[in-house]
Amino acid sequence: MGEIKLSDVNKSYGSVHVLKDIDLHIEDGEFIVFVGPSGCGKSTLLRTIAGLEKITSGEIKIDGKRVNDVSAADRGLAMVFQSYALYPHMTVRQNLAFGLENSNMPKAEIAERIGEAARMLEIDQYLDRRPGQLSGGQRQRVAIGRAIVRRPTAFLLDEPLSNLDAELRVSTRAELAALHARIGSTMIYVTHDQVEAMTLAHRIVVMRAGKIEQVGTPLDLYNTPANRFVAGFIGAPHMNFLSAQVVEVDPASVTLTIGGSHRLLVPLAGHKLSVGEKLTVGIRPQHITLASDPGSLTVKVRLVEALGSETVIHADLHGEKLLAVVQGQKQITPGDEVHFSVAGAPLHLFDNNGLRIGA
Amino acid sequence: MSFVTELIPPRPAPAATKQGLTVARIAGISVLALWALLAASLVLTVINGWNQDKFLRYGPRYLHGLWTTISLVGISVVLGAALSVPIAFARMSKNRVAGAIAYAYVYVFRSTPLLAQLFLIYYGLGSFKPQLESVGLWWFFRDAWYCGLLSFVLNTAAYQAEILRGAIESVPRGQHEGAAALGISKSIAFRKIILPQALIVALRPYGNEIILMIKGSAVVAIVTVYDLMGETRYAFSRTFDYQTYLWAAIFYLAIVEVLRHVWAFLEARLTRHLKR
Known part of the structure; x- marks a missing residue:
């Protein structure tokens, strides 16, 4: 299961109101993308779901359970960061295994999960290398693999392709879509690239200045934008x-x-x-x-x-x-x-x- | 569409230009020559002034002093490292009281000379003999070696706390968040993810701190500890031969050089994963 519900979520840093009355229902197995210009609050929204930021008011539920006061480590989610956040002193294998080893999982099952994820992401030949010896695309796959082995309730991806070159972004985007089709877990993806949003999402959440402007399928947003901002944001070149x-x-x-x-x-x-x-x-x-x-x-x-x-x-x-x-x-x-x-x-x-x- | 019609014939490499003697080059060569002369004169002084009798009489004392210096610095660095951990955490703590106390400690010990700290402990606390006897601590404070050790521990702990704090804070925030977002508890994340990376960052400053401690340890000679400098002063007071200090300098240089190479090896080994 991976149903996530946000009700009237607000987040402030002092007097700066960064998330305003967010209401959103993410269905189990859905691939949802948050888009919007820089500073619109999309990464903050993702981080509040992850538990890396505490919300000022409102409620977040994961599979019907209120998680406002549950730590990030205990929410059962897995996050892939823009910077990958791989552990540089560990090999790829150790990076993948680390979270599992600390949950006292049997070694045989850890090895099986690592093998499965490595084959799925085609990183099996890099398992004994360290992150410093990998290219950007390979590091990205390791970061995704590290999330996959946990078999989380939902995957949270914060601009995971922004550090890759244009060609690699296109191929990795296709791989992500295929990966979602294969594992079927809920995925919440943050990007400012509306082409990424259009090609990956079941539904897109368009944000501006901490508010949700419109939620809908890519074609809904393209064909019937709710306002001038959404109309100008979705579609390239813009309207x-x-x-x-x-x-x-x-x-x-x-x-x-x-x-x-x-x-x-x-x-x-x-x-x-x-x-x-x-x-x-x-x-x-x-x-x-x-x-x-x-x-x-x-x-x-x-x-x-x-x-x-x-x-x-x-x-x-x-x-x-x-x-x-x-x-x-x-x-x-x-x-x-x-x-x-x-x-x-x-x-x-x-x-x-x-x-x-x-x- | 364009096509290649002819190939440019290969050209010879340009002739190497000879650099003339500039003022800067002449000055540089002169300075190097002066250094070479100085080094040669030191070597000659040591060779010409060699005295077998003095060597046999004071050599063992120098080795004893060397051992005293190494043990004093070694123990103080280890104890200082242990003490630096809670200080570093207090410095990073959100608790204002703990933070202020740790800051004051670090500020005082880094802003005052080691010699002053040593005198305050050896002579200052020495004047509280009755009180120290009553709590059973006089055995510690009457011994110059222990006073030297305590002053070194307190001093190096302040420096090491700042090294550790800086190193921990230099680990990207994403590493903490990455661990949390993958279900790893804070304590495990700190021990197995943050600390190993922080210690690599801290490695070179730690090496520098040990070298500074070795050189700074000479101050204990003033409070009658027969470390390397203490034995050197003893030898000089008997022989009035300034070469006794030259030999002390050679010993200090040797310790530092050995340590520098050990540290370079450690650094190369521990940072292998950061090199492509």
Whole structure:
């Protein structure tokens, strides 16, 4: 079992409120990812679950048992740190065995668990080396192995891939996903890399300034962000935000103007918008296409990033920045005027408080 | 797409440039020459001033003094290490009273000369003979060797406590947390994870402290302990030959050099796992 429930959790350092009214229910076997910008409280939240930080108020339950006053060592969790925190004076084998030896486990079972974890993580040939003789990726695997051998209630991973190079991050990410599928334990993972979050998570918890902004599946967050912050945070490159004004309203749709005079008809059932109201339209760069007809958005190109399979165009639309990702290689240079089309693109509407309008 | 059309022919290595004599190089060579002259003159002095009779008469006393120095320093370092542990923990403690007492102890013993501490114990406590006799401690404080030992223990404990505290605090916090997050109790984590790493960090400062103690131990000669320096003073008072001090210096140099090599070996052996 690995069900974790946080109810109204708050954490303060003196007058600094770092976690604010956190309510979260993590199901057994779930792979949940905490994302958010630096300093948003995601690592602190993970550390409070681990028992490395005491909460100021609220309640944490693991498998129905209140653990507020239970020490980190007795919570039955295993944590993998960004710095790996391997014991440099011990071999890989000793690193893996250390926690088990101190719980008076029979030697035969320790050896069996180490062998199983080493095979699973492909570190069996490094068992007699010390951490100083391993590469970053190998150390990372040892750190994960050290957690696996404990067979914990849940795994807590604090930015475990951030010290690896780009190529290794991609392969290790895939290995982590496969590992979770194989062992099926609850995993709580902290990252600021939303690509990691999208590829690994069953559900993502988006945080900002100590608060949970939205919890949902990766596609929920991508398709229906609850607010402008989530919309801008999930998806790469991040969503374009354009100022808009309501010019016509119907029971099932609204007509907006963007970029000065360009009109957009947006299907929107059950809205309470009125003519003249100002709001923000969000359009993902991938949903913008190049058009030939002058009736489209006319923009001035500022920068072109040719990536081979796609071209990223940075443009200006009446003083607002607009980013488009178009497929293939395009002969466009900075200073050109081009036409963008948003016909058929999913549009996201946000009110003046940044909250989503509509479903 | 570009293609290689021709290979650049191999070129000879650039000619080695001869460095001319600069002012800095001349100064450096001169200083080295002076040192070499000094070393040579010392060696010549020892050879020319060799006296078989003095060697046979005072040699055994020097060896006895050497043993006294080594035993005094050895015992004081071991006892000081034992005393330094609670002091270091008190310094790191969240208990303000314990922390303040430990801080005061360390501050006093590190900020005052060893000689002053020795005099305070030997002459200062010596003036409390009736009180010490009444509690059965006069046998200890009337003996200069014991007073020397006590002053060394108290002094080195202060230094070793700071070495130990610094070493423990230098172990990354992640090591403590890593152990806790893997279900390892604080006491086991400290003994088997934190302390081994801390002692490696402390190894070199400990070596320096022992060397300083060996050199500093010469002060006990002033309170009539016949250590290496005490025997040297005795030999000089009988012969008025300054070479007696030269031999003492050679002995001290030899002890320190042996210790330095032992420490280098220990360090290389204990830090193998930190080298790739």
